[in-house]
Amino acid sequence: MSCVPGGSPAPAPTPSATTPPAPPPSATTPPAQPPPPPADAFAEARQRCLKRTNEYRATKQLPALSLKGDTTCSDGQAQSDAMSKTPHGAFGKCAEAAQNECPGWKGAPASVTDACIKAMFDEGPGTGPQHGHHNNIMDAGYKELACGFFVASDGSVWLVQDFYR
Numbered sequence: 001m002s003c004v005p006g007g008s009p010a011p012a013p014t015p016s017a018t019t020p021p022a023p024p025p026s027a028t029t030p031p032a033q034p035p036p037p038p039a040d041a042f043a044e045a046r047q048r049c050l051k052r053t054n055e056y057r058a059t060k061q062l063p064a065l066s067l068k069g070d071t072t073c074s075d076g077q078a079q080s081d082a083m084s085k086t087p088h089g090a091f092g093k094c095a096e097a098a099q100n101e102c103p104g105w106k107g108a109p110a111s112v113t114d115a116c117i118k119a120m121f122d123e124g125p126g127t128g129p130q131h132g133h134h135n136n137i138m139d140a141g142y143k144e145l146a147c148g149f150f151v152a153s154d155g156s157v158w159l160v161q162d163f164y165r
Contacts, residue, residue, distance in 0.1 A: 042149040045109035046071065049147035049161065052117045056137050065145040068164060074148025078158040082150045094146065096162035098136040104156040109149055112157040136163055 040046070046067065054064040068074075077090035077099075087103040102116035120133030136142070144164040151157055 040071075042071075042075075042109055042147075045113050045149055045159075046147045048110050048113045049117065049159070050145055052114060053137055053145055053161070056117070056121045060138060062138060062140050063143075065142060065163075068144045068146035068162070071146055071148055074146040074160050074162045075150060076148070077162070078148040078150035078160045081160070082152045082156070082158040090160075094162050095164075096146070097142065097165050098132075098139070098163040100133045100136050100161040100163075102157070102159040104152070104158060106156055109151070109157050109159070112159060113147075116159060117161075136161070139163065141165055 050065065050067045057064065073094035074096075077093060078101075080090040080093075081087055081101065081103060085104075087101045088099060091099045100117075100120055102112060102120075105112040105116055107115070117137070121137055123131050123134040125131060125134055125138065142163040142165060146160075146162040146164070148160040148162065149157065
């Protein structure tokens with residue numbers, strides 16, 4: 001029975017001989033789906049890392065880098081370096097051609113990303129280790145970038161930028 005406003009209840013429809021029976025509940029219940037993968041806690045910071053890097057590259061009309069899809073290795077490098085307190089200690093373990101690192105910066109990953117990449121870019125072009133970060137950002141030969149993150153127990157952020165040809 002159903003209710004009709006301002007009227008009397010309508011009778012429930014009666015099944016006819018042509019109405020097929022309802023399928024058993026197991027046939028209509030979808031199979032259980034696996035839970036979704038855990039969300040990437042650093043997704044916003046990774047996008048900022050790529051965006052900021054490409055903004056600096058655009059100042060010299062360099063092609064934009066694409067974000068390397070798998071960040072497991074670069075995240076591992078950031079963690080390894082944080083644990084050993086050795087910037088660039090894991091360099092080369094992800095088959096990257098070059099690496100920039102922000103070791104032990106204080107703040108949220110997104111704000112650390114902005115400040116650190118700016119500091120590396122502000123080193124300016126040149127030769128020698130004091131200019132390597134800038135040169136990595138501005139190298140036209142790189143095509144991909146992986147941005148790895150790790151937050152140490154003291155709250156400091158370790159950011160690794162791995163550059164790929």
